Amino acid sequence: MKTEFLQNWDTQLKKGILPLFVLKALSKKECYGYELIQELKLSAGLEVTEGTIYPLLIRLMKYNLLTSKWVEQPSGIPRKYYQISDLGKKALKEMKSSIQMTMTKIVK
Amino acid sequence: MKTEFLQNWDTQLKKGILPLFVLKALSKKECYGYELIQELKLSAGLEVTEGTIYPLLIRLMKYNLLTSKWVEQPSGIPRKYYQISDLGKKALKEMKSSIQMTMTKIVK
DNA sequence: TATTAATACATTGTATAACAATGTATTAAT
DNA sequence: ATTAATACATTGTTATACAATGTATTAATA
Numbered sequence: 001m002k003t004e005f006l007q008n009w010d011t012q013l014k015k016g017i018l019p020l021f022v023l024k025a026l027s028k029k030e031c032y033g034y035e036l037i038q039e040l041k042l043s044a045g046l047e048v049t050e051g052t053i054y055p056l057l058i059r060l061m062k063y064n065l066l067t068s069k070w071v072e073q074p075s076g077i078p079r080k081y082y083q084i085s086d087l088g089k090k091a092l093k094e095m096k097s098s099i100q101m102t103m104t105k106i107v108k
Numbered sequence: 109m110k111t112e113f114l115q116n117w118d119t120q121l122k123k124g125i126l127p128l129f130v131l132k133a134l135s136k137k138e139c140y141g142y143e144l145i146q147e148l149k150l151s152a153g154l155e156v157t158e159g160t161i162y163p164l165l166i167r168l169m170k171y172n173l174l175t176s177k178w179v180e181q182p183s184g185i186p187r188k189y190y191q192i193s194d195l196g197k198k199a200l201k202e203m204k205s206s207i208q209m210t211m212t213k214i215v216k
Numbered sequence: 217t218a219t220t221a222a223t224a225c226a227t228t229g230t231a232t233a234a235c236a237a238t239g240t241a242t243t244a245a246t
Numbered sequence: 247a248t249t250a251a252t253a254c255a256t257t258g259t260t261a262t263a264c265a266a267t268g269t270a271t272t273a274a275t276a
Contacts, residue, residue: 005171005173005199006202010206011231011264012120012123012124012232012263013124013206014124014263015120015121015123015124015232015262016117016122016123017121018262020214032224033225033226034223034224043213044213048264049265050225050226051227051264052263054225054227055227056263059261063111063113073224076270077272078224079223080224080225091113091114099121099214103207106125106129106207107208116260116261119233119235119260120233120234120261122234123233141254141255142252142254156235157234158235158254159236159237159238162256163233166255181253184253185241185252187252188253
């Protein structure tokens, strides 16, 4: 079992990392929120709850990094699909290069 | 000038990265708080204020990742020197490997 | 048939931690 | 005499992950 310190640290690190992974996932294919939760678990091992992902998607929309559209389903609840915008692609690029610069400093 | 989104992102990312860099710096040599601020700027390009570093050092002490001692100066204000503990070294190691795993996923 | 689980959206309250602002005190420079 | 740099620290604000809760639909199970 992880110490309290390392658990808190994981949470704080996630606050920085998560938006990047969401943008990255959406740059590969459009997703709806619930789908993203499973996608992030699979692709990055990131376990995220609904109370995290929905507010995050709304925030990314607010900054015009995403677009969205409702899609009715043949059966069940309609899904809100999100797409990365041009601004989102630009932000993702900057975030990647920024974090890679930081990483070289950690190893050094 | 960076967008509001990227500025907030930098701040959030720092919350995850900073403890690692502090432990890393102290694993090289013991430092006092004010010195650490300049050390982090030089070694990692991290700009940190006193309102960030002092509470952080207190937090790391709380989790027994650091030890500290006051050192009187021939002139001026006494300095509180911090040393990394064995537990701190262990945490640093885990943090490094955890973050490097995450990083490979970003590149991938 | 009734109950549970999974899907799919969303909000509210709590906790963590960076940061600006402020405070105290000492010493050096202008 | 005033300002800047050094050196400690605390208070209030803000951003954001997360647990908990809520609504609604459909499938599986007991």
